[in-house]
Amino acid sequence: SQQGEEDPQALSIQEGENATMNCSYKTSINNLQWYRQNSGRGLVHLILIRSNEREKHSGRLRVTLDTSKKSSSLLITASRAADTASYFCATLSGGGADGLTFGKGTHLIIQP
Amino acid sequence: DAGVTQSPTHLIKTRGQQVTLRCSPKSGHDTVSWYQQALGQGPQFIFQYYEEEERQRGNFPDRFSGHQFPNYSSELNVNALLLGDSALYLCASSLVQGSSPLHFGNGTRLTVT
Numbered sequence: 001s002q003q004g005e006e007d008p009q010a011l012s013i014q015e016g017e018n019a020t021m022n023c024s025y026k027t028s029i030n031n032l033q034w035y036r037q038n039s040g041r042g043l044v045h046l047i048l049i050r051s052n053e054r055e056k057h058s059g060r061l062r063v064t065l066d067t068s069k070k071s072s073s074l075l076i077t078a079s080r081a082a083d084t085a086s087y088f089c090a091t092l093s094g095g096g097a098d099g100l101t102f103g104k105g106t107h108l109i110i111q112p
Numbered sequence: 113d114a115g116v117t118q119s120p121t122h123l124i125k126t127r128g129q130q131v132t133l134r135c136s137p138k139s140g141h142d143t144v145s146w147y148q149q150a151l152g153q154g155p156q157f158i159f160q161y162y163e164e165e166e167r168q169r170g171n172f173p174d175r176f177s178g179h180q181f182p183n184y185s186s187e188l189n190v191n192a193l194l195l196g197d198s199a200l201y202l203c204a205s206s207l208v209q210g211s212s213p214l215h216f217g218n219g220t221r222l223t224v225t
Contacts, residue, residue: 033213040200042116042216043155088154099145099157099170100214 005103006089012109019076021106023089024069030092032065033100034074037086046074046087079110114139116217118203124223125193131222133188137205138215143167144186145214146178147202155202161186162208190222198224 007022025032031050035043049056049065049072056063062075076083086107090100117136125131137144143162147155157170161180175191184205190197200221204214 035214035216040219040221042202042218043204043214045213045215048213090154099147099160099168100155101157102147102154104152104154 006106010107014111019079021074021087023072025091027093032072033090035088081110081112084110116205116215118217118220122221129193130191133201133220135203136185141205143206143208145204146188149200193224195224
């Protein structure tokens with residue numbers, strides 16, 4: 001079953017604009033991670049935020065986490081054509097042996 | 113430094129057959145996880161292997177089994193294939209520590225006809 005639900009399902013913006021994707025989840029978590037996937041290939045880890053953190057930055061990426069609302073957002077600033085991909089949030093609820101629970105993803109298209 | 117490698121890249125099987133998929137983890141990683149990704153969906157956790165033992169399993173039937181070898185590489189076996197098993201099968205490696213991010217291979221695209 002899928003825990004995370006990304007919103008929107010698809011997003012199309014102009015190059016240079018900012019892109020914001022949201023993720024909601026259902027149960028308490030250990031951490032939340034964001035991954036990118038290009039055209040059905042493998043996923044690439046972008047950023048991890050722990051349950052006791054509220055905001056994290058990595059380059060053009062900014063992630064926020066609100067555990068009271070069980071939600072997270074991923075902001076990509078100054079988007080580029082190469083950012084076109086599907087973005088997934090994934091939650092880790094238990095210990096290291098538990099698998100990540102992924103949402104259905106947001107498909108982001110950057111128009112040149 | 114080689115990342116996660118999976119073989120084969122594509123596979124076509126007939127319903128009822130058996131299939132074996134292979135994965136070599138990123139150098140230095142000791143834990144391998146397998147995920148199934150249906151078209152248009154997010155990956156779903158199948159199971160995780162560490163020290164040649166299955167540590168945790170997702171909601172998948174016993175037709176799905178695996179193995180980890182002393183060199184940390186892993187196999188995923190699926191018996192009695194169903195049409196619904198058609199998907200992208202992703203292998204991910206990590207360190208056993210709980211918050212270690214996953215490094216994914218490019219997957220094996222399995223089509224069951």
